[in-house]
Amino acid sequence: xxxxxKIVDTFGREHNYLRISLTERCNLRxxxxxxxxxxxxxxxxxxxTSEEVIEIAQQFVDLGVTKIRLTGGEPLIKKDIDNIxxxxxxxxxxxxxxxxxxxxxxxxxxxxxxxIKSVNVSLDSLKEERFNSISRRNYxxxxxxxxxxxxxxxxxxxxxxxxxxxxNDDEIVDFIDWTxxxxxxxxxxxxMPFDGNKWNWDNMVPRKRILEIAEKAYGEKHxxxxxxxxxxxxxxxxxxxxxxxxGIISSMSNPxxxxxxxxxxxxxxxxxxxxxxxxxxxxxxxxxxxxxLKPIILESILNKKKQRGGLKxxxxxxxxxxxxxxxxxxxx
Ligand code: SAM
Ligand code: SF4
Numbered sequence: 001x002x003x004x005x006k007i008v009d010t011f012g013r014e015h016n017y018l019r020i021s022l023t024e025r026c027n028l029r030x031x032x033x034x035x036x037x038x039x040x041x042x043x044x045x046x047x048x049t050s051e052e053v054i055e056i057a058q059q060f061v062d063l064g065v066t067k068i069r070l071t072g073g074e075p076l077i078k079k080d081i082d083n084i085x086x087x088x089x090x091x092x093x094x095x096x097x098x099x100x101x102x103x104x105x106x107x108x109x110x111x112x113x114x115x116i117k118s119v120n121v122s123l124d125s126l127k128e129e130r131f132n133s134i135s136r137r138n139y140x141x142x143x144x145x146x147x148x149x150x151x152x153x154x155x156x157x158x159x160x161x162x163x164x165x166x167x168n169d170d171e172i173v174d175f176i177d178w179t180x181x182x183x184x185x186x187x188x189x190x191x192m193p194f195d196g197n198k199w200n201w202d203n204m205v206p207r208k209r210i211l212e213i214a215e216k217a218y219g220e221k222h223x224x225x226x227x228x229x230x231x232x233x234x235x236x237x238x239x240x241x242x243x244x245x246x247g248i249i250s251s252m253s254n255p256x257x258x259x260x261x262x263x264x265x266x267x268x269x270x271x272x273x274x275x276x277x278x279x280x281x282x283x284x285x286x287x288x289x290x291x292x293l294k295p296i297i298l299e300s301i302l303n304k305k306k307q308r309g310g311l312k313x314x315x316x317x318x319x320x321x322x323x324x325x326x327x328x329x330x331x332x
Contacts, residue, residue, distance in 0.1 A: 006064040007297060009273075009304045013260055017231070018065045020053060021267040022084065023073040028100050029136035030124070032162055032197045036136060048269045048284055050080045054087045056265065056283060059293045061091050065263075069096040069120075073267060076103040082110040089114035096120065098160070102139045104146035108153060119150050120187075122160040125168045126175065134167065147184070157184040163205040164191050172210060173217045179244030186244070187234055190252040192275070207235065207250035214246075231261045251275070257307040263300075271300040277309030 007015040024039050024047075048056065057068060068088060075081060076099050085107075088095055095114060101121040111119065121143065125131040128140040150157045159178075163169050175186045188210050193199035214223055218239055226236035226245055233256045234247035250256075264272040269284020281300045286293055 007060075007263070007301050009301045011304075011306055013258075013304075014064070015261050015263050015301055016065050017067040017069070017261045018057065018060045018263050018265060019069045019071055020057065020265045021072050022053065022070055022075040022078040022081070023047070024267050025077060026072060026074040026100070027077055027102055027137065028074070028139065030100075030122075030134055030162075031136065032134075032164060032191060032199075033194070035196065042268075046268050048267065050078075050084050050087070052269065052284060052287060053084055056269070056287060056293065057088055057091060057093075060263070060297065061093060063294060063297060065093065067094045067096070069098060071098040074100055074102070076107055082107060085110050085114040085116070089116075094118075098122070100135075100139075101143035101146045105142075105149055108149060111155070112153070116155070118156040118158070120158040120160055121147055121150070122162075123147065124161050126171055126178065130168065151182060151184060159184055159186045160189055161186060162189045162191055163210065165203040165205055167203075169205045169213075172213045176214060176217070176239065176246050179246055180239060180242045182244050184244045185236070186246040187249055188246070189249045192251055204252055206253040207248045208253065210248050211237075231259050232256075255308055263297075271297065273300050273304040274309040277305065279303065279309075 009015065026034060026038075028034070029036055029038065057065075060068075068091070070084070070088075072078070075097055078084065085095070085097075095116050096118040097111070097116060098120040099122075101123065104119070104121070123131065123143055124134050131140045131143075132138045147157060147159065159175075161168070161171075161175055163172070172188065175188070178184070179186055188205075190206060191199055191204045211223075214237070222240045223237050224240055226238055228234065228236055233251075234249050236245055236247040238245035260274075264275070265283065266272060266280070269282065269287070270280035271283050272280050281296060283293055283296060286296050
């Protein structure tokens, strides 16, 4: 297909940001993301090889993608991750990674070599016992020290915190306090429903509530709204005296669909044009048949719905029959 340089949907949204999931597997078992027993293992051949990841990424770049973020599952457990990072760094894109932080110390030199500036680390509690219980593993100390290591090495560090009522919502102020003297951005993420993760509207902490708690603790006038970047999914704030900042990702209560520029590629090579949509297109199968991927990518984006995957009456939905894959198999 000729003369196509951009991935634009029927609502005029240009998609220049690709999130690639490198694996469905993970060395943690965060209860809101992953079943305790892990995900069912599938044949290795179901998943993209490193070469296929690079090949597909290149095709997206040809269609105007300028930003790639690696995610998972846990991207740092992918065999060959260092090579993937180095190969992707040769593309004209801003490269980032979202990780649980456990293995950061083993790959930080590659991050530097690959020119990565931004590393997102998930940490849902500042209390060791609580974090280990949420993640069903015992890596708290290691993750905390790896966050410090990233800051020391001048990476732009964002800490993702999925807030769940009665689990960690009493730590909102502790997390914001952390940004006072540390150059990091804490991002509170509204809990989202995925396959079997016990989500309901009552245990989701909405943006409004997070701000109320912050305003009560610090006083409204001490919280400064930071200008959000174009296509930013985070509403950003900082305390008047802080080095770092905090933000809120309100996928549930206040979605950012109007400016969505994201495409997701799952570890098994399927394109998902929206986190809330179940429809997927199998890019990997087409690649293996030597088909031209570009029309397939464009078709997927042309099917993208205006908001939240086209779900009707979203605010009233209970997601009880939620057939959405678990986050770990989509790639957060
Ligand atoms: N393992 C890496 C990590 O934890 O950062 C990358 C993959 S993880 C699926 C990506 C992000 O999705 C994490 O920040 C995680 O907290 C978030 N996430 C997972 N399940 C979620 C849910 N049910 N609601 C909201 N965010 C979720
Ligand atoms: Fe693993 Fe990240 Fe999911 Fe936690 S949130 S289980 S670290 S993929």
